[in-house]
Amino acid sequence: xxxxxxxxxxxxxxxxxxxxxxxxxxxxRDQSNVIVYFYPKAxxxxxxxxxxxxxxxxKALAKLDTVSIGISPDAxxxxxxxxxxxxxxxxxxxxxx
Numbered sequence: 001x002x003x004x005x006x007x008x009x010x011x012x013x014x015x016x017x018x019x020x021x022x023x024x025x026x027x028x029r030d031q032s033n034v035i036v037y038f039y040p041k042a043x044x045x046x047x048x049x050x051x052x053x054x055x056x057x058x059k060a061l062a063k064l065d066t067v068s069i070g071i072s073p074d075a076x077x078x079x080x081x082x083x084x085x086x087x088x089x090x091x092x093x094x095x096x097x
Contacts, residue, residue, distance in 0.1 A: 010025060010034075010036060011025075012024070012025055012026060013025050013071075013093075013095075015071065015093040015094060015095055016076050016093065016094050017076075017079070017091040017092060017093055017094075018076060018079040018080040018082075018083045018091065018092045018094075019076075019080065020076050023069070023091055023093055028067065032065045032066060032067050033064065033065055033066040033067070034066070034067055034068075034069060035054070035061070035066060035067070035068045035069070036069050036071060037050065037054070037068070037069075037070055037071070038070075038071050038072065039051070039070060039071075039072050040072065040073070041072060041073075041074060042072060042074045042078050042079060042081075042082035042092070043078075043081075043082050043085070047072070048082075048086060051070060051082075051086055051088055051092075052086055052088075054068045054070070054088075054090060055086065055087065055088050055089050055090070058089050058090070067090060068090040069090060069091050069092075069093060070088075070090065070091070070092045070093065071092075071093045071094075071095050072092065072093075072094070072095070073094075073095055073096055074092075074094060074096075075094060075096060076094045079092040079093075079094055
């Protein structure tokens with residue numbers, strides 16, 4: 001798969017969040033802008049720094065009608081622990097495949 005082109009819609013996905021609930025990109029369509037970021041493993045220094053930066057930017061992003069979603073290959077249980085430990089205020093999605 002090549003790099004996405006600016007202005008194109010992101011590919012659709014349906015993944016489980018840290019609570020085991022399905023989240024679909026289409027759930028946000030026509031409601032808000034979405035930042036989708038990918039990280040290799042929860043609780044590593046770089047991933048934690050990135051996630052906390054998005055957590056701390058939530059108010060500024062909300063003014064732009066924008067929400068964040070993190071996606072990693074981690075299992076749902078690991079995502080739940082990471083989200084709680086770092087007080088993250090956005091969904092983390094599991095893509096173990």
